[in-house]
Amino acid sequence: HFRVNANSNGTSQSADQTFTTASSGAACPALPVQVDSRMPDMTGASNKTVKASGGDYTSLQSAINDAATAGAKRFITVDAGMSFNNIRLPAKSGTNWVIIRSANHSSLPEGRRVSPADASNMFKITTSIAGGGDEPLATTGISSYWRMIGAEVTIEDSALGDVDVNQMGGMVNVGSDVTTSVNMPHHLVFDRMYVHGLPNRGTARGFYLRAGEDLAIID
Numbered sequence: 001h002f003r004v005n006a007n008s009n010g011t012s013q014s015a016d017q018t019f020t021t022a023s024s025g026a027a028c029p030a031l032p033v034q035v036d037s038r039m040p041d042m043t044g045a046s047n048k049t050v051k052a053s054g055g056d057y058t059s060l061q062s063a064i065n066d067a068a069t070a071g072a073k074r075f076i077t078v079d080a081g082m083s084f085n086n087i088r089l090p091a092k093s094g095t096n097w098v099i100i101r102s103a104n105h106s107s108l109p110e111g112r113r114v115s116p117a118d119a120s121n122m123f124k125i126t127t128s129i130a131g132g133g134d135e136p137l138a139t140t141g142i143s144s145y146w147r148m149i150g151a152e153v154t155i156e157d158s159a160l161g162d163v164d165v166n167q168m169g170g171m172v173n174v175g176s177d178v179t180t181s182v183n184m185p186h187h188l189v190f191d192r193m194y195v196h197g198l199p200n201r202g203t204a205r206g207f208y209l210r211a212g213e214d215l216a217i218i219d
Contacts, residue, residue, distance in 0.1 A: 170208025
């Protein structure tokens with residue numbers, strides 16, 4: 001249904017008119033299966049801490065790399081306020097979840113959407129390097145069964161200029177190195193995270209989900 005308005009020496013309007021598009025004859029595709037974004041069963045999981053001092057690790061990337069090879073359920077609990085550059089979620093085998101969470105995750109209650117005001121209860125992932133491929137947080141290979149809770153992901157002010165050629169593809173980049181359907185990352189949940197660019201800097205996306213299966217961004 002449509003009408004035509006004419007605005008010249010006053011306004012006039014046509015009568016209601018109609019047209020009908022031809023059917024393609026194709027069936028609508030099936031709706032996708034809903035991703036299960038509930039917290040997994042972490043019974044028996046070990047807990048490793050990332051702290052500036054006195055923890056199991058001082059490097060978040062080292063804690064992640066070790067968890068990828070451990071093949072077991074694991075929490076990685078990171079002190080709020082710590083900052084890390086260019087974190088990668090690597091490939092790992094098995095279906096045991098690794099949950100990377102802020103030590104202040106209890107101040108970010110499940111089921112409530114976070115806001116910039118919650119940043120003080122988060123750890124930070126950032127980059128100071130300009131250009132594609134240097135996203136603050138990204139997957140590599142068949143990255144699977146990772147859940148991140150309570151991270152702020154952004155760039156340093158020095159990372160990019162206010163020009164399109166230096167755009168960051170995404171603050172969180174999933175599946176940028178995928179070449180076939182069999183090596184896609186899967187079962188990744190980004191939960192209660194504050195992901196943002198900066199004013200007057202060339203960032204293109206918050207989450208760039210280029211390829212993957214069973215991906216969830218919640219709260």
